[in-house]
Amino acid sequence: MxxxxxxxxxxxxxxxxxxxxxxxxxxxxxxxxxxxxxxxxxxxxxxxxxxxxxxxxxxxxxxxxxxxxxxxxxxxxxxxxxxxxxxSPELANSVLPINQHVQALLNGRLQALDLRWDFSQHTLLHLSLQGYFADLQQFLTALLRDIPKLSLTQLNIEKLDEEENASITCELIFQLNKDK
The missing domain is CATH 1.20.5 (Single alpha-helices involved in coiled-coils or other helix-helix interfaces)
Known part of the structure; x- marks a missing residue:
């Protein structure tokens, strides 16, 4: 062992x-x-x-x-x-598709800081956006082409940086024309 x-x-x-x-x-x-x-x-x-x-x-x-x-x-x-x-129900039915179309056109390139409707005297869409000018131009062209009932009544653009391709903020007011 x-x-x-x-x-x-x-x-x-x-x-x-x-x-x-x-x-x-x-x-x-x-x-x-x-x-x-x-x-x-x-x-x-x-x-x-x-x-x-x-x-x-x-x-x-x-x-x-x-x-x-x-x-x-x-x-x-x-x-x-x-x-x-x-x-009116007709106006509400026309506002909701416009909202959806605006959101689709933004498509992540522009940031919506504010999107609201004003129904006081005229039906107005207030938009505050941030992004680049080229994207804003494409957005406006497509929106006004696709929704002829909207007309641009006010546009304010502010450049955020001093660079050539700097981002911008813009305030847009559209009027919804009921007769078109």
Missing amino acids: KNLIDEIVQKTAQGWLGKWLRLSQMVHAIFWLSALSAVIFLPVFRYVENSNERHRLDAELSLQQQEWEKQEKILQTLRQKSDSRQL
Whole structure:
């Protein structure tokens, strides 16, 4: 039995375990620190990934809430005007497709800072946009071509930077002509 144990100890000393045991304590410490660091790093990495994803989703949710609030304001204005009998069903039916068409034409190139309707004396669409002049030109051309009932009554453009291709903000007021 003693020979068997001596033989096992001898083979172990010659095998990988023996080689491992003969290494210095510094190598053992580096190995265990590396292994422990790898085990600890994985949850930290997942936490950072999840945190970044959460921030991205929060930003996306915020943008969707802003868009929803804009649509809610438009709907609220339409309801108020409808309740006060200033807004006929025909006018409401023509305003909603115009809103949808304006949103489709913006297509992410121009940012709508404000989009609202004024039904006081005339039916007016107030738009505040931010983007580049070339995109504004394409937007206006397409909007006035596609919706002949709209006529541009006021246009204010302000350049944000002094660069040649700088972005702009613009205030637009359109009048909805009921007779066209």
